[in-house]
Amino acid sequence: MLDVVDMVTAYDVVVAGGGPAGAATALRLAGSGFSVALLERSRFDRPRVGETLAPSIQPLLQGLGVWERFVALGPLPSWGTRSIWSSTAPAAHSHLETGYGSGWHVDRRLFDRMLCDAAAAAGTSVSLGTSLIDCRYDGRWQLTCSNGHRLTARVLIDATGRSATIGRSLGARRIAFDRLVGITAQWSGVDVSAEQYLLIESVPDGWWYTAPLPGHVMVGMLMTDADICRHHNLAASAPWRNHLESTTATALRVDSATCLPTTPRVYSAASHRLVRPGDIRPWLAVGDAALAVDPISGSGVPRALRTAEAAATTAARLLTHPADAIPLTTYESTRNTECTTYLSTRADYYAIALPHPTPFWTRRQLTAAS
Incomplete structure (x- = not known):
């Protein structure tokens, strides 16, 4: 992978x-x-979240031509999901029913780097440790990098x-649907040989998920709202661990860890839709920048790859037919439809699982009813 963008500007x-x-x-x-530059502000040197990939990822990676690269990462099979909502007995869902055999547990930092390497191999000029600091349009985009x-x-x-840094700087508006955050940490020295599934467990302030990672690692994340996180200081190690100890199956799952978890880190998991009314300049938002979804849907990375295909098709049309505004309109209309479908699906998830009369769950109940 290149560390600098080619001198051709x-x-x-x-x-x-990236x-x-x-x-x-x-x-x-x-x-x-097409000539493409890809700017990634990190150097893939810090952990990333979203470690469990649904079985539907397989045909998408094959369609990108990166399946062999993916397998070379040594991902762990994910045989299904176990969820504990209103009862103490977990409900099980097997990935064998999907027709793909399994989903996958991955190190997301390595997964994202793998896709970036594949883009570079296809001819993309990739610049790491770089972001855009200024964007102007005068018939072409005039861009200044960090x-x-x-x-x-x-x-x-x-x-x-x-x-959605770029889109918002261009005047697009982000419609937020919640203020969800994930507070995550990892344990090392965990025997994950019999733990190759995703576990979800509800608690009064939200829900936990735990999943194994390659290298005898277990990741755990508490999903809650930003105000609840602040109120209980859940970004600090002691309150986070105390909250974990109030769970049942989740705490037992990491009981065999040989060391304390890493310091918790807080990530935004908020749902939103980015809208750009009346803007016909040739730019697109893709993935979470266009539509970010609740991790409870389990569709983050597959959705990102599907949106990428639509974005690439739209961008190619803009390049070959620059006077045609229909591709942009169609792209945004399709994202709006996806957003409507997602909100309905999210409401169904939370309508099924409403085990606690607390602010976190009551908010979802109100949303589901509206």
Whole structure:
């Protein structure tokens, strides 16, 4: 992978953000013969969340031509989900019913890096440790990078995740549906040989999930609302561990860990839709920047890769037919439909699992009823 963008500053497409959506969009466009620059602000040197991939990821990775790269990461099979909602007995769902055999537990840092490497191999100019600090449009995008480079592009793609940094700087508006956060830590030295499933357990302030990772690691995350997190100081190690100890199956699952968990880190998991009324400039938001969903849906990475395919198709059309505004309109209309479907699905999830008369669950009940 390159660490700097090529000296040639003119590109057909610049993609800001090297997560799954951004990397997959760049890979598809570069593979179609367009010149593409991909800017990723990190160097893939810190942990990332979203470790469990649904079985539907397999055909999507095969369609990108990266299945062999994925297998080389050594992912753990995920045989299904066990969930504890209103009773103490877990309900089990087997991935064998999907037709793909299993889902997968992965190190998301390595997974995201793998997709970025594949985009580079397809011809994308990849710059790590770099973000956009200024975007102007005068018939072409005039872009200034944090590393001092200046680029031009005919099409700009915002793949900056839930922050939607680029789109919001261009005047788009983010419609928030909740204030969900995830507070996560990892345990090492866990025998995960018999633990290759995702466990979800409800608690009064939200819900926990735990999942195994390659290398005898277990990850745990408490999903709650930002105000509840602040009120109980759940970003601190002691309150977080105390909250964990109030669970049943979740606490037992990590009881065999040989060391204390890492310091908890808080990540935004808020649902939102980015809207851009009346803006026909050639830019797109993709993945979580366009539509971010609740992790309870289990559709984050597959959704990102599917949106990347739609974004690449739309961007290619904008490049070959720059006077045609229909591709942008169609793309946004499809994202709106996806958003409506997602909100209905999320309401169904929480309508089934409403075990606690507490603010976290009452808010979801009100949303489901509205």
